[in-house]
Amino acid sequence: MSSDDILNQAREIFEVYLEQNRHRKTPERFAILEEIYTYQGHFDVETLYSRMQNGDCRVSRATLYNTMELLLDCNLVRKHQFGEKIAQYEKCHRVRQHDHVIIADTGEVLEFCDPRIQQIKATLEELFDIEVLHHSLNIYARKRKKKTDA
Amino acid sequence: MSSDDILNQAREIFEVYLEQNRHRKTPERFAILEEIYTYQGHFDVETLYSRMQNGDCRVSRATLYNTMELLLDCNLVRKHQFGEKIAQYEKCHRVRQHDHVIIADTGEVLEFCDPRIQQIKATLEELFDIEVLHHSLNIYARKRKKKTDA
DNA sequence: CTTAGTGCAAAACATTTGCATCGGT
């Protein structure tokens, strides 16, 4: 499946979501979705804002924050809090679920999948009689010094 | 070991840390440590600030934020980012390492330990050739409806 | 035509910073 197909699927999901929730289908909302699905990796609202200022459809920060809520709600976007203040986002339709390793020095973000996290969630559901909605696992690490230096 | 002993140990660790890093042993710093180690559970800076306004040693927010950095640095306190904005802290000397389940509706925080998280970290260290410094695992969940209602 | 959505600027909020003063060493 090409990334264009993924964008089109995302558009359709968003459209249905907007209809079902009686939200209006504004050009701004679809422009934001498109911008996000055209982009690789994590981004914050300010970056998205700058990027869209240079494009066809200029949107305000208020609209961006508003639209991110909608996209979160229909699971087209995930939100992370790697550092302290700035929230990071990433597209998530047809993207494999994953967690993150943050390299302390550089802020570089690596992605990984480990099935054991699912097992942990299953254990917790039984232990506490809860229904797990989602999770956030961030590993903070630094790169190993090469042994060849010794 | 009583909680007084734990407080005294913490005080000693802090004292040594301050000496070794050529920081001054001010009454404010020890008052903050004491307030934290007298408290059960998670707290934010504003709560700590209010609590200390009613006590013997009144400290400013600036000093609180400053001192939290020191306590984090010498591993007497852990910092969490459960929600969006407000950072939550908890004492951690002689407290078992644990992760958190956040109940979505109420904001209630449960604690748990699962050895599989250590295994995941070990796998990642090999896979990416990194040294894991620490991690943050938050499970967001809601309480199950009772089956007896059916 | 109705009213949700938009852009802008102001407000809100937790946290940081500048600066004069205080007090550990």
Added chain:
DNA sequence: ACCGATGCAAATGTTTTGCACTAAG
């Protein structure tokens, strides 16, 4: 006495909000 630490208030930077205007339905 020196200069790091404090308290206060102002600044910061991200996110939210109020309001007048625009445009989707």
